[in-house]
Amino acid sequence: MHPKALLEACSELVRLTLKFDHPADAIVSRFFRDHRGLGPRERATMAETVYTVLRKKQLFDHLAPSGSGPKERRMAILGFYGPDDFLRSALTDQEKNWLDACQKVDPKDLMERHRHNLPEWLVQPLKDQLGAEFWPLVESFNQGAGLDLRVNDFKAKRADVQKSLAALGIKAVPTPYSPWGLRIAGKPALNKTEAFMRGEFEVQDEGSQLLAMLLDAKRSEMVVDFCAGAGGKTLAIGAAMRSTGRLYAFDTSAGRLDSFKPRQARSGLSNVHPAAIAHERDDRVKRLSGKIDRVLVDAPCTGMGTLRRNPDLKWRQSLEGVAEMAAKQTAILQSASKMLKSGGRLVYATCSVLPQENEDIAKAFSEANPDFVALPVGQVLTELKVENAATLCAGGEDGQAYLRLWPHRHATDGFFAAVWQKK
Ligand SMILES: C[S@@+](CC[C@H](N)C(=O)[O-])C[C@H]1O[C@@H](n2cnc3c(N)ncnc32)[C@H](O)[C@@H]1O
Numbered sequence: 001m002h003p004k005a006l007l008e009a010c011s012e013l014v015r016l017t018l019k020f021d022h023p024a025d026a027i028v029s030r031f032f033r034d035h036r037g038l039g040p041r042e043r044a045t046m047a048e049t050v051y052t053v054l055r056k057k058q059l060f061d062h063l064a065p066s067g068s069g070p071k072e073r074r075m076a077i078l079g080f081y082g083p084d085d086f087l088r089s090a091l092t093d094q095e096k097n098w099l100d101a102c103q104k105v106d107p108k109d110l111m112e113r114h115r116h117n118l119p120e121w122l123v124q125p126l127k128d129q130l131g132a133e134f135w136p137l138v139e140s141f142n143q144g145a146g147l148d149l150r151v152n153d154f155k156a157k158r159a160d161v162q163k164s165l166a167a168l169g170i171k172a173v174p175t176p177y178s179p180w181g182l183r184i185a186g187k188p189a190l191n192k193t194e195a196f197m198r199g200e201f202e203v204q205d206e207g208s209q210l211l212a213m214l215l216d217a218k219r220s221e222m223v224v225d226f227c228a229g230a231g232g233k234t235l236a237i238g239a240a241m242r243s244t245g246r247l248y249a250f251d252t253s254a255g256r257l258d259s260f261k262p263r264q265a266r267s268g269l270s271n272v273h274p275a276a277i278a279h280e281r282d283d284r285v286k287r288l289s290g291k292i293d294r295v296l297v298d299a300p301c302t303g304m305g306t307l308r309r310n311p312d313l314k315w316r317q318s319l320e321g322v323a324e325m326a327a328k329q330t331a332i333l334q335s336a337s338k339m340l341k342s343g344g345r346l347v348y349a350t351c352s353v354l355p356q357e358n359e360d361i362a363k364a365f366s367e368a369n370p371d372f373v374a375l376p377v378g379q380v381l382t383e384l385k386v387e388n389a390a391t392l393c394a395g396g397e398d399g400q401a402y403l404r405l406w407p408h409r410h411a412t413d414g415f416f417a418a419v420w421q422k423k
Contacts, residue, residue, distance in 0.1 A: 001042050003090035007076060009035070009042070010049045014079070015072035017050050017312065024054060024312035048081035054311040055142050059114045063105070067098040078102060117142070121319045122304065125354055133408065140408040145308040147184040148175060148412075149201040150209050154239040155268055156200035158182060164195045177386050177410075178209035180236065199266035204232050207305075207405045207412030210392070211298065211349045212236035213384055214377065214403065214417055220245040221293040226336040227251060228274065231260035233298055238269040249274040250284070280335035292339040294347075299329045301350035301357050305414025308407055322356050329361050337369065340422045346372065349403075353414035359395055359402065362418035372420040376400040380419050 001009075013031050017024045028047050032038060038046070053060060053075045064074040077099060080087045088096055107115055116123065116138045127134045149172070151158045158174060162182055165172045170188050175181030182201070190196050190203065212233040217223045217240045225234045228249035238247050247269075251257050254276040264272055277284055302325055303313045333348050340346055348365070350357050366374050378400025381389035392410065395401035403417035 003086050006042060006045060007080070007087070007090040010046050010076040010080065011070065011073040013046050013050050014053050014076045017054065018072065020312065020316050023310070024050065025310065045082050049076055049079050051144070051311060052079035052081060054315070056117050057315060058117045059110070062114050063102045066101070068094060119314055122314060136408040137406060141307040143308065145413065146411060147187055148204060148206045149182045149184060150180045150204040150236055151182060151201050152199055152235065152239050152267055153180055154243055155198065156195070161195055161200050165193070168193060175206040177392065178206045178213065181206045181209050197266065199268050202232065202235060202263065205413050207410070207415040208232055209236060210386070210403065211347070211415060211417050214347050214380060214419055215294050215296050215345065216384065217241050217294050222246050222291060223294045224248045224250060224288065224292050224336070224339055225296045225298070226332065227298045227300060228260065229253070229256045231263055233296060234260065234272055235263060235267050235269065237296065238267065238272045241271055243269045243271045245271055247272045250277050252277055252279060280332045285335060285339065288339045290339070290341050292341060292344060294345045295336050295339055297333050297336045297348045299332055299348065299350050301325055301329065301352040302354065303351055305351040305353045308413065322354060326356050326361060329357060330364065333361065333365055337372065342422055344422045346420045346422065347417055349415065349417040351413055351415055353406070358416035362402065371423045373423060374401065375419045375421055377403045377417060377419055
């Protein structure tokens with residue numbers, strides 16, 4: 001594609017995503033579906049350009065007014081993902097001069113908000129938790145996420161999947177904490193590989209794998225994945241149960257559960273029972289009251305731990321949104337906990353880094369439910385033989401109360417988990 005046409009296409013996609021009326025990944029996928037003639041390289045340039053604009057929006061909003069032409073074009077120029085000379089061949093002389101001036105700006109001369117590119121309401125809670133580590137976190141949010149796989153150990157061994165990928169020239173190394181994980185170099189296409197089609201692995205962040213591990217589901221148990229979505233963690237739990245017992249995958253979104261079907265078929269698991277529920281007090285939930293061994297609540301959340309992948313979320317969320325989410329999380333956790341039998345395990349998890357969705361919810365649950373004993377996550381992970389478990393945790397007197405994963409520390413998304421046992 002001619003550089004001018006590619007820059008135009010990037011500008012159009014930037015215009016569409018900056019409306020913030022739908023998630024950026026959905027807008028990008030739809031655009032590519034509607035423009036089937038775009039090749040893989042053009043798609044990669046366009047997607048990365050859009051994501052750079054979303055990551056650095058505050059800085060680009062600051063630099064754009066000194067340029068000319070439509071704003072989305074100026075944003076696309078600033079965020080363009082590709083060689084500088086290729087970009088410049090698409091620009092007018094005026095634009096080239098403006099870009100020169102922008103590229104000469106010394107970051108040290110910028111205001112803090114133009115360097116961290118985060119909404120104000122998100123800055124203080126992060127600084128309060130991280131202190132000087134706030135800037136390494138900002139850096140990692142701007143770098144994009146890596147690619148992790150979870151080997152389906154019901155079907156294959158991690159070392160064998162690693163070998164079969166190596167035979168295709170795909171470099172994979174074991175993840176540091178999850179015994180099921182492989183970390184892939186680069187972003188190779190994996191879903192056409194035979195190992196994938198045989199159901200030997202799924203793409204899953206190492207952090208998500210650790211959340212599923214915390215449930216520690218065993219053969220022949222009755223288990224509920226309360227917010228199963230497209231079933232990423234359901235598959236990990238079902239494999240841990242060796243396809244025995246009963247694993248209910250609940251979600252209020254029938255559409256998400258539908259996307260689980262092909263994944264379940266590949267996985268070879270026959271113990272999973274997906275079911276759409278109307279809300280957390282659905283009759284299906286009530287019927288299981290006191291009957292379940294383990295419940296995972298992978299709660300809907302603001303996704304503020306996933307800004308490496310979903311940078312648009314920070315612009316589509318607000319403090320009011322966080323408060324609404326917290327009310328929903330409290331209600332879901334309370335309702336889901338009713339299903340547990342005596343001695344059963346409850347895991348509450350989010351992919352948020354905000355205490356309002358994490359520690360605050362967990363503490364309030366513990367206070368309101370004295371029949372649930374909080375288990376220190378550091379101890380649970382150590383029992384599961386996860387290496388350096390203590391470094392994955394925070395909170396409580398010894399810093400071991402909760403799972404607390406951070407992109408800049410653990411190379412995972414930001415995750416939280418709390419674990420309880422019902423008396
Ligand atoms: C964080 S996502 C789950 C991701 C999923 N566990 C996975 O590993 O792929 C949260 C899910 O909660 C679902 N949800 C929202 N409200 C719910 C409710 N009241 N009861 C059950 N699920 C709900 C959403 O549809 C969404 O799929």
